[in-house]
Amino acid sequence: MSYVMVALTCLAAAVAIVPLIAILGYLIKQGAGALSLDFFTSMPKPVGEEGGGMANAIVGTLILIGIASSVGLPIGIGAGLYLAERGGTRLANLVRFLADVLNGLPSIVMGIFAWEFLVRPIGHFSALAGGAAIGAMMIPLVTRTTEEMVRTVPQSLREAALALGFPRWRTSLQIVLRTALGGIVTGVLVAVARVAGETAPLLFTAFGNQFFSTKLTQPIAALPLQVFVYAISPYDEWHAQAWAGALVLIALVLVISVISRFVVRSKHGRAND
Amino acid sequence: MTEAIARSVSPAGEAPRPVERPAAPAMETRALHAYFGVTHAVRNVTLDFPSNEVTAIIGPSGCGKSTLLRCLNRMHETIPLARVEGEVLFHGQNIYSSEVDPIALRRHVGMVFQRPTPFPTMSIRDNVAAGLRVQPGERLDRRQVDAIVERALKQAALWDEVKDRLKTSATGISGGQQQRLCIARALATSPHILLLDEPTASLDPLSTQKVEELVYELRKSMTVIIVTHNMQQAARVSDRTVFMLSGEMVETASTRVMFTTPSDPRTEAYITGRFG
Numbered sequence A: 001m002s003y004v005m006v007a008l009t010c011l012a013a014a015v016a017i018v019p020l021i022a023i024l025g026y027l028i029k030q031g032a033g034a035l036s037l038d039f040f041t042s043m044p045k046p047v048g049e050e051g052g053g054m055a056n057a058i059v060g061t062l063i064l065i066g067i068a069s070s071v072g073l074p075i076g077i078g079a080g081l082y083l084a085e086r087g088g089t090r091l092a093n094l095v096r097f098l099a100d101v102l103n104g105l106p107s108i109v110m111g112i113f114a115w116e117f118l119v120r121p122i123g124h125f126s127a128l129a130g131g132a133a134i135g136a137m138m139i140p141l142v143t144r145t146t147e148e149m150v151r152t153v154p155q156s157l158r159e160a161a162l163a164l165g166f167p168r169w170r171t172s173l174q175i176v177l178r179t180a181l182g183g184i185v186t187g188v189l190v191a192v193a194r195v196a197g198e199t200a201p202l203l204f205t206a207f208g209n210q211f212f213s214t215k216l217t218q219p220i221a222a223l224p225l226q227v228f229v230y231a232i233s234p235y236d237e238w239h240a241q242a243w244a245g246a247l248v249l250i251a252l253v254l255v256i257s258v259i260s261r262f263v264v265r266s267k268h269g270r271a272n273d
Numbered sequence B: 001m002t003e004a005i006a007r008s009v010s011p012a013g014e015a016p017r018p019v020e021r022p023a024a025p026a027m028e029t030r031a032l033h034a035y036f037g038v039t040h041a042v043r044n045v046t047l048d049f050p051s052n053e054v055t056a057i058i059g060p061s062g063c064g065k066s067t068l069l070r071c072l073n074r075m076h077e078t079i080p081l082a083r084v085e086g087e088v089l090f091h092g093q094n095i096y097s098s099e100v101d102p103i104a105l106r107r108h109v110g111m112v113f114q115r116p117t118p119f120p121t122m123s124i125r126d127n128v129a130a131g132l133r134v135q136p137g138e139r140l141d142r143r144q145v146d147a148i149v150e151r152a153l154k155q156a157a158l159w160d161e162v163k164d165r166l167k168t169s170a171t172g173i174s175g176g177q178q179q180r181l182c183i184a185r186a187l188a189t190s191p192h193i194l195l196l197d198e199p200t201a202s203l204d205p206l207s208t209q210k211v212e213e214l215v216y217e218l219r220k221s222m223t224v225i226i227v228t229h230n231m232q233q234a235a236r237v238s239d240r241t242v243f244m245l246s247g248e249m250v251e252t253a254s255t256r257v258m259f260t261t262p263s264d265p266r267t268e269a270y271i272t273g274r275f276g
Helices: A002-034 A037-041 A055-085 A090-103 A107-122 A127-151 A155-163 A168-196 A223-231 A236-272 B065-071 B102-108 B124-134 B142-155 B175-187 B205-218 B231-237 B255-260 B265-271
Strands: B025-036 B039-050 B054-058 B082-090 B109-112 B193-197 B223-227 B240-245 B248-254
Touching: A002 A236, A037 A055, A037 A236, A055 A090, A055 A127, A055 A168, A055 A223, A055 A236, A090 A127, A107 A127, A127 A168, A155 A168, A168 A236, A223 A236, B025 B065, B025 B223, B039 B065, B039 B223, B039 B240, B039 B248, B054 B065, B054 B205, B054 B231, B065 B193, B065 B223, B102 B109, B102 B124, B109 B175, B124 B142, B124 B175, B142 B175, B142 B205, B175 B193, B175 B205, B205 B223, B205 B231, B223 B231, B231 B255, B240 B255, B240 B265, B248 B255, B248 B265, B255 B265
Parallel strands: B054 B223, B054 B240, B109 B193, B193 B223
Antiparallel strands: B025 B039, B025 B082, B240 B248
């Protein structure tokens, strides 16, 4: 009987990774052909012209991730720290519950909300509105990972710091948060990966841009938007470009993860592993 | 000294050490009670801890000895629902009076715990220097910090073992070394009193011996209060012994008297091994 169980769970595990392998394999097959140095350095070309790239969308996505992180990380990490260190209060339970609700909120709703409160009052689409919308989506993810990771820091370390004369706030920031940093970075990367590919909220906020723009107050191009536009177009060259764009998007997230992990590891030693 | 722990005084650096009258205790408790919620963990303890002596607090598990120790640097109150009644006098000043800042107090009353607690993200050097970063007054430059780190590690009898690896992670050394590192960390800020909460409970015999020798040396420069449930350890390292039972202080006497002619039958029963 236990052999059957082992076989079944093993089969389930194998099937679980099939989608990822299939997606990656198909993306490489379809997208690699359109990939070239040109794709990273040049602008989209009109239909019918050879070549062209998504330089504007790649830079745009990086800028959007930057804005989203500067909104989502301080708030998410701060809230997570609060939940972990002062978790028993009524406010904490409310925040935890609302963070879970926010986490389940469809991203298009976030987009509509950001349009109503950021785009409409200002009068035009902008990178800031797009970054804020996906940054808000990062908050619950970062909050809950930070809380979990901070909870794994043993109480004895807090006591050791307090006994040395550390005020509570410095204990939280310099001892507890630093000790949990490795795990928090992992959670942050999951959040970045998740929002980097968001398309729906950007439709109403960042809007996309056919030109190269780094202005935060202007509409900005983004890889998922560009992939969307190219994929629903009727042109074969654009379809190939869309596949390549999707591949680059995944690669981008991968590169960000590897670099962040490397930075954290070399800065804080093996203690964080 | 009393001003140094008071909130009202500007952080102008280390206060000069007072001239010690030979009989003046470094710390005294007056009718001290400690609670966890409704649990009455320390009951009406009035005690003197003489300056530059080692006082051992012994007693069976759960007798309140660790709680008593944690009342002396106001660590007890960091636990939810914990509270303290009565007074603890530190060089004559009640540390529970409203003008005393517990954070400033803890810079003068160091503490080492049962299990080694090195900060895992910091190097050996940075661990020892951690307390210096929160000291009031001017920031020390690198050379001053290095000198203090060396002094503290030598005092903790750890310098020779780690001097070539000060920049490496503090979690890479053995448990016994980690505990001496924690002692060095507590010593770096030159506390007046060092509280040790069963510091050898998780150590092997050889490391235990090193820590005990260290405690014996330390009383030349400071007052040491050590909680232990190892009576031989109390007999080896301390000048005075306090025996506690069920939250009450049963007896206090010089260690020699306590272990040869205890006056309370309960003390005698405990140290002759009839319970506990």
